[in-house]
Amino acid sequence: MAMPHPSEPLQEQCLELAISKRASLADDSQTTAYRLVDGEADGFPGVVVEIFDGVWLVSTLGKQLPALFRESHVDVRALYWKRLDQDQKDVPQWIWGERVDAPFHVLEDGMKIELSMQTGYSQGLFLDQRLNRRRVRDRMQPGQRVLNTFSYTGMFSVAAALVGGITTSLDLSNPYLQWGRRNLEANGIDPQSQYFCKGDAMSWMKRFAKQERLFTGIILDPPTFSRSDAGVFSVQKDYDKLVHAAAIITEPAGWILATCNDRRLEHERFEVMVREGVRFAGRQIVELTHTPMPEDFIDEHYLKSIWVDLA
Numbered sequence: 001m002a003m004p005h006p007s008e009p010l011q012e013q014c015l016e017l018a019i020s021k022r023a024s025l026a027d028d029s030q031t032t033a034y035r036l037v038d039g040e041a042d043g044f045p046g047v048v049v050e051i052f053d054g055v056w057l058v059s060t061l062g063k064q065l066p067a068l069f070r071e072s073h074v075d076v077r078a079l080y081w082k083r084l085d086q087d088q089k090d091v092p093q094w095i096w097g098e099r100v101d102a103p104f105h106v107l108e109d110g111m112k113i114e115l116s117m118q119t120g121y122s123q124g125l126f127l128d129q130r131l132n133r134r135r136v137r138d139r140m141q142p143g144q145r146v147l148n149t150f151s152y153t154g155m156f157s158v159a160a161a162l163v164g165g166i167t168t169s170l171d172l173s174n175p176y177l178q179w180g181r182r183n184l185e186a187n188g189i190d191p192q193s194q195y196f197c198k199g200d201a202m203s204w205m206k207r208f209a210k211q212e213r214l215f216t217g218i219i220l221d222p223p224t225f226s227r228s229d230a231g232v233f234s235v236q237k238d239y240d241k242l243v244h245a246a247a248i249i250t251e252p253a254g255w256i257l258a259t260c261n262d263r264r265l266e267h268e269r270f271e272v273m274v275r276e277g278v279r280f281a282g283r284q285i286v287e288l289t290h291t292p293m294p295e296d297f298i299d300e301h302y303l304k305s306i307w308v309d310l311a
């Protein structure tokens with residue numbers, strides 16, 4: 001059940017405070033997408049607000065849009081509202097301002113990303129992975145191969161390809177792979193120079209193992225549950241198997257980024273599963289590093305990110 005909202009004057013104060021906390025992001029011309037309000041920690045229980053190049057997306061656990069957001073504010077391009085309901089998975093609803101009917105681009109660390117308010121429940125970018133994308137870009141060397149599993153709109157691939165990485169984007173969905181191609185193009189990378197695989201991540205990794213096709217880096221960012229021809233995948237039960245499959249096809253001295261946004265999976269348990277997966281593959285860990293969430297995420301630190309450097 002959603003928590004009651006504070007009164008409107010109090011909400012206004014909370015919003016002003018949230019805006020002032022994100023001042024450095026607002027001033028960063030190379031990043032135009034970030035989280036402005038992060039739930040209870042910003043005084044808005046059950047509410048998050050994300051900014052996409054001046055378009056505000058208010059997401060609520062409750063069935064009502066808080067009064068503060070119902071009317072137009074100066075300096076905001078448009079406001080859309082989305083109910084956080086994993087069963088309904090509604091498309092965001094236009095509330096006021098410009099009707100953003102066509103796909104548009106935002107920037108993250110200078111990378112262009114195509115977003116859409118019409119395509120579905122998700123708009124094309126998971127903001128909580130910003131620091132991981134930055135880290136991929138920082139640690140890649142030209143010519144290294146990276147496998148981006150569950151690639152969605154391919155932004156980890158863009159980050160890697162921008163520094164000369166050779167990327168393989170792997171996803172169940174053809175429309176998302178196409179979206180990934182457009183994101184590469186938007187950043188001046190010829191999609192023909194990169195690889196794309198459609199299908200189940202686990203099945204493809206097993207196939208790569210048979211082909212002895214290895215990668216310098218592998219990104220694992222699965223949804224909580226997934227159903228495919230290969231069966232049902234659940235992070236709670238199967239994450240160690242995913243790491244196992246990845247560790248087998250990681251080059252010597254390569255790395256795996258294992259991330260998981262399932263709030264029910266504790267950090268400690270997640271690390272155990274990651275370690276187990278590596279051990280089952282007969283590989284040695286040189287270094288295991290937990291990385292934090294971006295600074296605009298100040299509520300619960302639900303996203304677990306472990307970078308595993310292998311021997």
Ligand SMILES: C[S@@+](CC[C@H](N)C(=O)[O-])C[C@H]1O[C@@H](n2cnc3c(N)ncnc32)[C@H](O)[C@@H]1O
Nearest residue numbers: 150151152171172173200201221222223226228
């Ligand atoms: C949680 S998102 C991944 C987020 C993405 N890594 C990112 O950084 O934006 C889920 C994606 O996984 C894909 N997917 C779901 N089940 C899959 C499976 N079994 N194998 C490969 N991709 C899958 C979906 O099509 C969707 O694009």
